Amino acid sequence: MTNMLEIKDLHAEVGGTEILKGLNLTIGEGEVHAIMGPNGAGKSTLSYVLSGRDGYEVTSGSISYRGQDLFELAIEERAAAGIFLGFQYPVELPGVSSTTFLKTALNAILRQRGEDELDAMQFMKRLRTHTKALNISDDMLRRGVNVGFSGGEKKRNEILQMALLEPSFAVLDETDSGLDIDALKVVAEGVNALRAPDRSILVITHYQRLLDYIVPDFVHVLANGKIARSGGKELALELEENGYGEYASGTSGIEAA
Amino acid sequence: MSYTTETADQVSSIAGEKYKYGFVTDIEMDLAPMGLNEDIVRFISAKKDEPEWLLQWRLRAYERWLTMEEPKWAKVQYPEIDFQDAYYYAAPKSKEDGPKSLDEVDPELLRTYEKLGIPLLEQQMLAGVAVDAVFDSVSVATTFRKELAKVGVIFCPISEAVKDYPELVQKYLGSVVPYSDNFYATLNSAVFTDGSFCYIPKGVRCPMELSTYFRINQANSGQFERTLIIADEGSYVSYLEGCTAPQRDENQLHAAVVELILLDDAEIKYSTVQNWYPGDADGKGGIYNFVTKRAACRGRNSKVSWTQVETGSAVTWKYPSCILQGDNSVGEFYSVAITNNLQQADTGTKMIHIGENTSSTIIAKGISAGRSQSTYRGLVRMQPGAKGARNYTQCDSLLIGDKCGAHTVPYIENRNRTAQIEHEATTAKISEDQLFYCRQRGLTDEEALSMIVNGFCKQVLQELPMEFAVEAQKLVGISLEGSVG
Numbered sequence: 001m002t003n004m005l006e007i008k009d010l011h012a013e014v015g016g017t018e019i020l021k022g023l024n025l026t027i028g029e030g031e032v033h034a035i036m037g038p039n040g041a042g043k044s045t046l047s048y049v050l051s052g053r054d055g056y057e058v059t060s061g062s063i064s065y066r067g068q069d070l071f072e073l074a075i076e077e078r079a080a081a082g083i084f085l086g087f088q089y090p091v092e093l094p095g096v097s098s099t100t101f102l103k104t105a106l107n108a109i110l111r112q113r114g115e116d117e118l119d120a121m122q123f124m125k126r127l128r129t130h131t132k133a134l135n136i137s138d139d140m141l142r143r144g145v146n147v148g149f150s151g152g153e154k155k156r157n158e159i160l161q162m163a164l165l166e167p168s169f170a171v172l173d174e175t176d177s178g179l180d181i182d183a184l185k186v187v188a189e190g191v192n193a194l195r196a197p198d199r200s201i202l203v204i205t206h207y208q209r210l211l212d213y214i215v216p217d218f219v220h221v222l223a224n225g226k227i228a229r230s231g232g233k234e235l236a237l238e239l240e241e242n243g244y245g246e247y248a249s250g251t252s253g254i255e256a257a
Numbered sequence: 258m259s260y261t262t263e264t265a266d267q268v269s270s271i272a273g274e275k276y277k278y279g280f281v282t283d284i285e286m287d288l289a290p291m292g293l294n295e296d297i298v299r300f301i302s303a304k305k306d307e308p309e310w311l312l313q314w315r316l317r318a319y320e321r322w323l324t325m326e327e328p329k330w331a332k333v334q335y336p337e338i339d340f341q342d343a344y345y346y347a348a349p350k351s352k353e354d355g356p357k358s359l360d361e362v363d364p365e366l367l368r369t370y371e372k373l374g375i376p377l378l379e380q381q382m383l384a385g386v387a388v389d390a391v392f393d394s395v396s397v398a399t400t401f402r403k404e405l406a407k408v409g410v411i412f413c414p415i416s417e418a419v420k421d422y423p424e425l426v427q428k429y430l431g432s433v434v435p436y437s438d439n440f441y442a443t444l445n446s447a448v449f450t451d452g453s454f455c456y457i458p459k460g461v462r463c464p465m466e467l468s469t470y471f472r473i474n475q476a477n478s479g480q481f482e483r484t485l486i487i488a489d490e491g492s493y494v495s496y497l498e499g500c501t502a503p504q505r506d507e508n509q510l511h512a513a514v515v516e517l518i519l520l521d522d523a524e525i526k527y528s529t530v531q532n533w534y535p536g537d538a539d540g541k542g543g544i545y546n547f548v549t550k551r552a553a554c555r556g557r558n559s560k561v562s563w564t565q566v567e568t569g570s571a572v573t574w575k576y577p578s579c580i581l582q583g584d585n586s587v588g589e590f591y592s593v594a595i596t597n598n599l600q601q602a603d604t605g606t607k608m609i610h611i612g613e614n615t616s617s618t619i620i621a622k623g624i625s626a627g628r629s630q631s632t633y634r635g636l637v638r639m640q641p642g643a644k645g646a647r648n649y650t651q652c653d654s655l656l657i658g659d660k661c662g663a664h665t666v667p668y669i670e671n672r673n674r675t676a677q678i679e680h681e682a683t684t685a686k687i688s689e690d691q692l693f694y695c696r697q698r699g700l701t702d703e704e705a706l707s708m709i710v711n712g713f714c715k716q717v718l719q720e721l722p723m724e725f726a727v728e729a730q731k732l733v734g735i736s737l738e739g740s741v742g
């Protein structure tokens with residue numbers, strides 16, 4: 001069986017500074033992994049490298065996604081191939097209604113996959129099922145994408161996009177930050193609803209609380225540009241208790257097995 | 258060229274030697290000699306078989322024009338125009354001169370038609386291919402005309418109106434834009450060749466968008482177009498001008514005049530999509546578009562709404578204006594101006610508030626890409642009698658890349674203490690964040706850009722009639738192709 005994702009000895013620079021310094025990570029099909037780690041460790045950087053953002057330059061190493069060399073694909077091709085990034089800071093698109101945005105995105109992906117695009121009716125039907133589950137109001141759909149959304153609304157909107165686009169591999173970058181407890185549950189339910197044997201999820205978080213709702217198969221500590229430690233769910237609890245002190249930059253972390 | 262240099266030389270030598278006013282009589286000729294003089298003005302008038310009053314009006318305009326100087330205040334730069342190095346009258350090209358099939362048409366042009374989703378037959382007509390009888394535009398036009406005649410709406414070429422409705426034309430022509438108005442309008446008054454005339458009688462709501470079926474013919478309406486629309490008391494009309502498909506024209510200078518007259522309780526919605534050839538990526542070629550458009554809200558409670566999407570031309574100089582004379586009259590100006598490569602646009606509006614409780618709204622969206630320059634220039638004037646008048650202006654500029662420029666030049670003159678004027682302006686840049694976000698969701702660079710820019714323009718595009726709006730949205734994307742990545 002091919003893995004969903006295999007990252008080998010990944011080095012990446014941003015603005016001439018090396019941020020990822022030999023990162024290794026393997027995610028199997030159907031697995032949920034969590035990455036935790038101190039601010040500035042390179043978690044978001046990893047998510048951008050995975051999605052192919054300009055300015056995040058891979059200097060060495062490899063990433064294979066479902067057996068394919070990820071670096072051969074452009075940003076939108078990765079999206080069409082099923083990679084989804086839930087943004088830590090969702091971007092505002094003034095004047096572009098969420099409905100328009102979602103329909104354009106879904107159809108762009110369907111087109112790239114050579115599938116039939118949805119017409120307005122089919123699309124609205126599909127959209128409705130998800131907005132209900134995620135408690136997203138029509139007003140939010142009419143407004144400009146993320147414009148004037150509260151922090152929590154922005155995050156729920158990311159989950160809505162994920163649910164609609166049905167990715168094979170989703171990276172959720174601090175989707176739990178800024179959520180109240182009810183919203184956290186809604187988001188977690190949204191994520192759990194997507195769990196499937198052929199779908200993998202990588203959640204980046206600072207709080208083990210999220211992992212009570214989205215129970216991961218593996219937890220990793222990303223520090224100083226590397227996976228410093230890997231373990232099961234209990235690792236999150238331990239981190240919550242002890243903090244990241246022992247992984248502080250400069251000290252030699254424990255290499256992942 | 259529609260004529261060979263040889264013929265042109267022949268004609269000009271004949272004209273130069275043998276005739277003083279003489280060639281006026283020989284109106285069988287297909288073109289006037291090169292250059293501009295009184296004889297040419299007489300020639301055009303004779304060609305059109307015009308009444309004496311109109312000839313005299315043209316001649317007064319010509320005389321005035323000789324004393325005027327080209328305006329230089331707009332933020333546009335172009336080489337000096339030699340007004341003697343042009344033909345002011347040429348009969349329309351015959352169909353036989355055009356391409357025989359779409360195979361002979363510039364493939365670049367065809368690609369754009371396709372992207373705009375223009376039907377094949379229409380593509381052929383736009384490209385000047387002689388089309389067979391399947392789509393008979395003349396009979397379509399006739400059917401529409403009959404329907405309009407039933408409700409008393411007059412809609413015809415202005416040259417026809419001069420003959421068939423002389424009292425209306427004489428009463429209103431030049432009553433909003435006088436022949437002495439400005440350099441280009443004066444030139445137009447002297448040499449205009451054709452354009453549209455429209456009269457909506459009292460209490461009539463025009464049953465269709467005017468000029469929708471006309472737009473193909475309009476592609477050939479010439480260099481100095483003149484449009485006159487009169488909305489009588491309590492009438493309504495929506496008028497569409499232009500075409501989303503790129504229009505090529507051999508004439509570099511275009512100077513149109515549009516006059517709108519609104520009586521009590523009348524409403525005119527005037528929508529334009531301008532997509533003249535902008536020149537190539539290095540700024541070669543391209544049309545100079547110097548237009549004077551003005552509406553006079555003479556009646557109480559009258560309302561005029563200008564909506565324009567300007568994407569073409571190398572240089573655009575255009576300020577559709579409203580004279581709000583009737584009490585409670587309303588003027589609106591919704592504008593999208595897109596410039597790319599080396600295009601320059603200096604556009605905006607004038608809202609002249611004369612009557613009490615008049616109100617105006619200005620929503621101007623400028624999008625600049627490449628090395629282009631876009632300027633919003635607008636005047637809001639509250640006359641002493643404009644008690645309780647209100648204006649709201651919003652100017653938003655969007656920059657794509659860092660080599661283009663956007664400028665906002667508002668002029669505000671308030672001579673009435675009870676009048677209110679509000680002005681808001683913003684400038685934004687399309688961010689890498691936004692493009693990345695969209696691409697991560699599966700959109701290409703160009704799809705992302707098109708969606709973001711359409712979002713930026715939404716307030717204006719939604720003012721367009723439905724059929725135009727859909728094409729305009731696509732056009733917005735197409736005009737910006739190649740400006741990212």
Ligand SMILES: Nc1ncnc2c1ncn2[C@@H]1O[C@H](COP(=O)(O)OP(=O)(O)OP(=O)(O)O)[C@@H](O)[C@H]1O
Nearest residue numbers: 014015017019037038039040041042043044045046
């Ligand atoms: N354009 C840039 N130029 C230089 N350094 C950058 C740039 N962008 C990010 N960095 C640096 O890269 C490092 C990793 O940032 P990243 O956003 O990946 O951290 P993170 O682990 O997601 O942190 P947080 O938990 O705060 O979200 C930081 O030190 C950051 O300052």
Ligand SMILES: [Mg+2]
Nearest residue numbers: 043044045088
């Ligand atoms: Mg981060």
